[in-house]
Amino acid sequence: MEFSDLIRTGRAQAKLLRGPEAPPLRGTLCLTGHHLLLSPGPQATSELWLLLLRSVDSIEKRVASDSGTITLRCKDLRVLQLEIEGVEASLDIARSIEALSSLESVITSFPFFYRPKGLRLGDAWHFHPPERYYKRVARETNAWRLSEVNEDFSVCPSYPRAVIVPRSVDDGALARSARFRQGGRFPVLSYHHAPSGTVLVRSSQPLTGPQKRRCAEDEELLRAVLLGARPGARGFIVDTRSSQAAKQARMTGGGTEAKAAYPGWKRLHRPLERGQPLQESFVRLVEACGDLQQSTDSWLRRLEGCCWLAHVKEALSTACLAAQGMEREGACILVHGAEGTDSTLLVTSLAQLILDPLSRTMAGFQELVEREWIQAGHPFQLRCAHSAFSHARSKHEAPTFLLFLDCVWQLGRQFPLSLEFGEGLLLALFEHAYASPFGTFLCNSEKERCLCEVRTRTHSLWSGLNQPKERRKLRNPLYAPNPLAIWPSVELQSLRLWQGLFLRWIRPPEPSEVAWEKVWQIVTDKEKTKLSQPTVSASEPQL
Amino acid sequence: MEHIRTTKVEQVKLLDRFSTSNKSLTGTLYLTATHLLFIDSHQKETWILHHHIALVEKLALTTSGCPLVIQCKNFRIVHFIVPRERDCHDIYNSLLQLSKQAKYEDLYAFSYNPKQNDSERLRGWQLIDLAEEYKRMGVPNSNWQLSDANREYKICETYPRELYVPRIASKPIIVGSSKFRSKGRFPVLSYYHEHKEAAICRCSQPLSGFSARCLEDEHLLQAISKANPVNRYMYVMDTRPKLNAMANRAAGKGYENEDNYSNIRFQFVGIENIHVMRSSLQKLLEVNGTKGLSVSDFYSGLESSGWLRHIKAVMDAAIFLAKAITVESASVLVHCSDGWDRTSQVCSLGSLLLDSYYRTIKGFMIHEHIHSCQFGNFLGNCQKEREELKLKEKTYSLWPFLLDDQKKYLNPLYTSKSPKFTVLEPNTVSFNFKFWRNMYHQFDRTLHPRQSVFNIITNMNEQNKQLEKDIKDLESKIKQCKNKPTDGILTKELIHSVHPESPTLKTSLCFKEQTLLPVNHALRTIEGSNPADNRYSEYAEEFSKSEPGVVSLEYGVARMTC
Secondary structure, X not given: OOHHHHOOOOEEEEEEEOOOOOOOEEEEEEEOOOEEEEEOOOOOOOOOEEEEHHHEEEEEEEEOOOEEEEEEEEOOOOEEEEEEEOHHHHHHHHHHHHHHXXXXXXXXXXXXXXXXXXXXXXXXXXXXXXXHHHHHHHHHOOOEEEEOOOOOOOOOOOOOOOEEEEOOOOHHHHHHHHHOEHHHOOOEEEEEEOOOOEEEEEOXXXXXXXXXXXXXXXXXXXXHHHHHHOOOOOEEEEEOOOHHHHHHHHHHOOOOOOHHXXXXXXXXXXXXXXXXXXXXXXHHHHHHHOOOOOOHHHHHHHHHHHOHHHHHHHHHHHHHHHHHHHHOOOOEEEEEOOOOOOHHHHHHHHHHHHHOHHHHOHHHHHHHHHHHHHOOOOOXXXXXXXXXXXXXXXXXXXXXXHHHHHHHHHHHHHOOOOOOEOHHHHHHHHHHHHOXXXXXXXXXXXXXXXXXXXXXXXXXHHHHHOOHHHHHHHEOOOOOOOOOEOOOOOOHHHOOOXXXXXXXXXXXXXXXXXXXXXXXXXXXXXXXXXXXXHHHHHOOOOO | OOOOOOOEEEEEEEEOOOOOOOOEEEEEEEEOOOEEEEEEOOOOEEEEEHHHEEEEEEOOOEOOEEEEEEEEOOOOEEEEEEOOHHHHHHHHHHHHHHHOOOOXXXXXXXXXXXXXXXXXXXXXXXXXXXXXXXXXXXXXXXXXXXXXXXXOOOOOOOOOOOEEEEOOOOHHHHHHHHHOEHHHOOOEEEEEEOOOOEEEEEEOOXXXXXXXXXXXXXXXXXXXXXXXXXXXXXXXXXXXXXXXHHHHHOOOOOOOOOOOOOOEEEEEOOOOOHHHHHHHHHHHHHHHOOOOOOHHHHHHHHHHHOHHHHHHHHHHHHHHHHHHHHHHOOOEEEEOOOOOOHHHXXXXXXXXXXXXXXXXXXXXXXXXXHHHOOOOOOOOOOHHHHHHOOHHHHOOOOHHHHHHOHHHOOOOOOOOOOOOOOOOOOOOOHHHOOOOHHHHOOOOHHHOOOOOHHHHHHHHHHHHHHHHXXXXXXXXXXXXXXXXXXXXXXXXXXXXXXXXXXXXXXXXXXXXXXXXXXXXXXXXXXXOOOHHHOHHHHHHHHHHOOOOHHHHHXXXXXXXXX
């Protein structure tokens, strides 16, 4: 199939409205296989305007006698309006955008064609987090090893090739444990907390089923986790489902670890919202944010009704619980829900951010996202196929990753000096997870990415973000390394709606941006004056 | 001292109201003539001024002792457990007496002695000169003048002596108008916008009933509109909800009839009265005082309290006022019922939006002084009462203390470059109004951000200044040296001065360490951030719960196998 088959009309005169803050643009609208362009004509002072079609979430068309209006709602929550001359042209363009923005094929998507200046293919794909992270673990403890049992993705299709497992458990046992876990996701190391010698482990639910099946190798694996930590160490299984939901899962072949089968482990249930209700919550929040006319009362009612902040609170407190178990109680923690690809990753990645100062650096956080979300098999393509506006919703969308970013933002608000990155990086990750010219968030797992040759044929987002020109946008100017754990308050009074994301295109940005500019200025002043001091003292010996 | 029976109670517990694990501090409670003081085992002191106490409650006796809950006007709520009921009862009774002082003279401000001499005290009170402030606004001028009509408080007891009115308004007109206004509060100048030649005036409601008129009052309003050479019509803003204003007509009060006044545009803005506001704030505090709030408790409580709605109403009114002046160059007369609550809110916020001077720290003090009336600053209800109390001789002014301490109050991001009449145009879309945690939970530290951007930026700013100064000093010294022939002693001196150990450098460089966290391995969290202080700490109990017999046996097995 050629893109040109889908483009009925490639060109038209149009006016683009970009919300109350930006001035309208007039010019020639062009449609290509991956982009919508607006060229403002030779006299205009403004630059070419470009929109990746993949970022269109929903499209709405209206026609008048000799023109048409297309409203584009984007995945990054922007709302754009195009006024196009000619009824036929506008309908054609609308249909073409609709078709092109919903193409399913990965290998014809834009990342496979994107060749930016200054970047080389293959750069920054050298992040092989399991291997790289293992080097760090190996320096801290020798109880764990890097296993390549999943080399050909046959043991667990959603795991990467290499995983970190207890040294005393051999590959054969891992494979048998995998058969006892949904989707083959046997328990693997997520994080080693060196100060307490404890570990964070994640998996999917055990396939206990109605017959209460057991698996000796799986039990051995979890026993080895405790023994590796320290003799007599206890373990806690943080199940992200309610105990009732976990029991019900037995009817469909899933379930929980039986107490008697896993001595030393104790189960805690911390139900986290997932799947469709979470998507619903996101949709309702975005809807509420779009209504500028509503009264204060109605706004508060809708903010309450959508429950988004309740999800933030639950996710944060569950992560705090896991972190607290390791740091304060000296216990090992296993996290899983059902599939182990959503709320499980939410909890393990947040717990690391709370405990691990390295994960709060620019490079460390990128590595955390790569290791705990992308390589760990969070199905980005399914979860982020649509954002808050689309009507064509399948059952697989869920803003789990966005919820993670929101929680990180809340941590950043409460510890404004402890994260090396700023809101800019979180916003960029949100945008790129839903639609991106880079290949990083493509596909649902490492296996799929290998099949599509994502690594060799697309650019990595990390090399895009780590270019010097992006620095100011992404960094927190006030960062000061903090070697301690950061325990946030999860009281409602301490949590806030993430306005920078949800109201990004709605509220006028000036005051906060001016303040931010000023902060940067103060910080750079400081760096400058500090730099000039050595030059003064350097002239000392000459005297 | 006659109210105090017990001055010291030991082994008192202070509970943290947001901790779920009922964390508490044990210490000693002292009762003095002016304060309640709690010193915990870490020698940390908590001072509570009796005058700040809004409510004292003695709750039902528990096994650990007798709970005493004290709510303060500054939103502090403390929860003590006193071991013996008798002591608790004594303290309770004393606080009950001490916290409701009937006479001004018993207030702490009259016994507070900050070690200033009389002339310092006088200078403190002179810091704010109203005549000077009106001069800054450009008054008196050809249209506005100082009136001596109220010099002896004869026309209006609650107004100050010095009042500015339109030059063409004669004394009989003022007197006549004051008789037609509630509490005699006739229209006077509140703020003058020199550039637009427009004025903000304030007054109380007219005694119009259903049909009464007053020619002098009509004249005075006309005089105000005539004092504006640019725009003849003026706005009259009644800040009450229309229904309230109409109800007042039945009591012989009410609002201006547009037909009787020439060139006015009448407008209701619907701010609720103090009674509604007070119960709204109470509701807000009640909801937010609950620990472990759920999302729906929090937001439905916030909504039903109506607090944010009231804030928005005041803000909208102030914006309306500012726009009338900047866009239409029209003068505005603002009133409510008595003209001292809602009117003050709207006039003061409006002038803050209009005039950048009020956004400086000195300007804001003057602003507060004008609008909240003039340590003793907020005592008494009007200038007359304050004079009778001899506040200036017997108490100290707050402003010099705030100015001395201004570093604490300055916004490090403030830029003063904006010209005088840069108007602020806040956006009043609903989602811009948020619960002000740092005000209503100022004493609940566990709810606050754990690191302060404010402190670090303030430090950086100071550090920048210090470093720049150091550089200048060093550069000038280098210059000096280069100009003179090298001479042993000088070089030595110079080397000493640029050496990293030199005192100036040392002070500036150590800023860096201040901003960093103490790297102490015994320390596991940032102060105020402890898992035990937070909601998720309930799991501490889960973790430490004793295991049932079978499980502990399994633990035994686990240990044996290793």
